[in-house]
Structures are given as structure tokens and as C-alpha cells.
Amino acid sequence: MRNDYHPPVYQARSFTCPHCNAYSSMSWEALNSAQHPLKVTMRAICQGCERYSLWVPDIAGPFAALSINYVLAYPSVSTAPAAEADMPSDIKIDYEEARQIFSQSPRAAAALLRLCVQKLCQQLLGKEGAIHQQIGELVEKGLPSRVLKAFDTIRIFGNESVHPGTVNLNDTPEVALALFGLLNMAVRHCITEEKELEAIHALTPEAKRRDL
Numbered sequence: 383m384r385n386d387y388h389p390p391v392y393q394a395r396s397f398t399c400p401h402c403n404a405y406s407s408m409s410w411e412a413l414n415s416a417q418h419p420l421k422v423t424m425r426a427i428c429q430g431c432e433r434y435s436l437w438v439p440d441i442a443g444p445f446a447a448l449s450i451n452y453v454l455a456y457p458s459v460s461t462a463p464a465a466e467a468d469m470p471s472d473i474k475i476d477y478e479e480a481r482q483i484f485s486q487s488p489r490a491a492a493a494l495l496r497l498c499v500q501k502l503c504q505q506l507l508g509k510e511g512a513i514h515q516q517i518g519e520l521v522e523k524g525l526p527s528r529v530l531k532a533f534d535t536i537r538i539f540g541n542e543s544v545h546p547g548t549v550n551l552n553d554t555p556e557v558a559l560a561l562f563g564l565l566n567m568a569v570r571h572c573i574t575e576e577k578e579l580e581a582i583h584a585l586t587p588e589a590k591r592r593d594l
């Protein structure tokens with residue numbers, strides 16, 4: 383898996399934290415004091431989430447001789463898209479875990495995304511239940527077919543017992559990667575758009591609303 387993270391300027395005071403994704407102030411420290419500057423590992427601590435990232439000199443990069451360019455060594459950076467802002471926090475935890483594990487095991491990431499769908503359905507319905515039935519209930523309540531497709535696709539690919547002869551996600555990570563986008567799309571539809579609609583609806587004169 384390619385590492386698409388763009389390293390910040392060496393010892394930049396702020397950059398986008400690879401843990402919390404916020405643009406945060408960072409405090410840097412050298413972890414070892416090797417005589418040769420190319421061997422020093424740097425640690426940057428995020429002022430936002432207080433977690434740290436480790437940076438090692440990019441000995442293969444164009445500035446290697448000058449030792450000014452560092453690359454991220456920890457945490458492993460995922461190419462999977464970031465979570466939608468409106469994703470509920472307990473679902474976001476599983477989503478972030480799926481992002482972290484994606485490069486090692488797209489299949490494990492898909493299983494976690496399936497769990498995200500299950501939790502999202504539970505929140506939307508306000509009760510627990512089997513994922514297959516819950517999606518069915520949401521359809522009865524008017525879930526549009528494109529969101530149904532997104533839910534069902536994640537549900538099916540995320541099932542660990544996917545039968546032999548079907549797609550192996552570890553061989554086709556691009557399929558697993560697409561599932562992240564589908565979950566984000568479902569969150570946008572089921573939560574963000576709903577919130578926006580409620581906000582504008584609240585502004586309309588009550589007397590003119592239809593009773594629902």
C-alpha cells in the first residue's frame with residue numbers, strides 16, 4: 383500500500399494530525415541523540431489529541447543529503463477516506479479502526495465497516511436487531527434505494543463468511559476501499575441531510591406546515 387501522507391515541513395509547528403485529523407499545534411522532540419542527524423527519530427505530539435507521531439529521515443528522498451525531510455513512520459497511514467463530520471462518535475471509532483487496518487487487511491476493514499452499518503441502523507431505528515432485518519425495516523420507513531444499495535453492499539462484503547468463489551477483498555483492496563465511501567454517503571444522507579432539512583423546516587411558519 384502506498385503511503386500517500388504528505389510529510390509536513392520538518393519540525394513544522396502545526397500540521398494535520400494523523401490521529402485526529404485536526405490541523406493542530408505540535409511539539410517536537412528528538413527521541414535519540416545519534417551523532418549522525420540522519421539517524422534521529424523525531425516525535426511530534428499533537429496538542430489536540432495528545433497522541434504522538436514518529437518521523438524518520440527520508441533517506442531515499444531528494445533532500446536526504448540535507449536531512450531536512452522526514453516521513454511519517456507511525457501511525458501507519460491509511461489511504462481510506464476520512465470519516466464524515468456527522469458520523470456518530472461510537473461509529474467513528476470503528477471506522478477509524480477500519481482505516482488503520484485497511485492496508486494490512488482490507489477484509490478486516492470491511493468487517494468493521496459492516497459493524498458500522500449495523501450500529502448506524504440501530505441508531506436510526508432506536509433499537510437493536512439483526513442487520514439484515516434492520517435494513518429491511520429502514521426500507522419500509524422510506525430509505526431510498528441508493529442508500530439501501532450502500533448498506534447491503536457493505537453488509538455482504540463485510541461478512542466474514544463470504545463463500546469461496548466470491549470476491550476476496552484482500553486480493554481486491556479497491557473494492558474494500560469503495561466501501562468506506564459508501565458508508566460516508568449513507569451517513570451524509572441519513573444524518574447530515576436530515577439535520578439540514580430539520581433546521582430549515584424549523585424556520586418555516588408552523589401554521590403553514592402539514593401535520594405529519
Ligand SMILES: [Zn+2]
Nearest residue numbers: 399402428431
Ligand atoms: Zn491529534
